Amino acid sequence: MFKRYCFILLSILWTLGVNGAEEEPNTKPLIKLVGLDIPYVRNHLHKIITNAYSQLGYRVSVDYDNTSRSQVLSDSGFYDGDIGRVESFSQKFKNLVKVEESLGKIQIFLACTSNVPHCENSVLDNPNNSLVTMHGKQAFDDVIKNKPINIIRISQIDKLTEMLKKNRVRYTLVIKHVESGKFLLDVSSLKVSSEYLHEENVFHFIHKRHAALQAPLAKAIRHEIKTVGW
Known part of the structure; x- marks a missing residue:
């Protein structure tokens, strides 16, 4: 009886542990980004930027869109930022701020x-x-x-x-x-x-409500570029 009780107890603890491990990533804050639907952004910049946010404890979702609508949505705050745009991007969209680490x-x-x-x-x-x-x-x-x-x-x-x-x-x-x-x-x-x-130059842009992330993101992106390479 004692052995059976211990087995049941261990099974419950193991199940709770597994469920906890599965749910843990969802407790991280979500950053929602948009990017141009081109292979370079999808395959290369995506990896650099998502890994950089992961270093800071965020999970990332990315939509890909080549229309001007995506720029307006980023500026309005619907998205938290844009994966990669040229430096002059911020001249037109005033609510987006540049992360000061060049993506090339x-x-x-x-x-x-x-x-x-x-x-x-x-x-x-x-x-x-x-x-x-x-x-x-x-x-x-x-x-x-x-x-x-x-x-x-x-x-x-x-x-x-x-x-x-x-x-x-x-x-x-x-x-x-x-x-x-x-x-x-x-x-x-x-x-x-x-x-x-x-x-x-190309930079990552974030909505101004996330301006506090500029410096830590720049550091994380710099690390990822050194790790991933061009």
């Missing part, structure tokens, strides 16, 4: 389909040309806002790639991550201009 530098290049004889930046000055680009990219908007070229904005990267492949549009903009030397879009079938159009 990017350069923006003109890319052309293979049937374009010379892929030169001067094509942007011709209003008879059309360029396809992604919604919601502040750096792209800064490059082309004063250019007479016709702009087609879309929200799905697969559709952009298809338009170029089928020669519906001959020009687009591509991003190169300076530290890794990699383009953030497959450019194997494209010609890329020899001169970049724009260069800027």
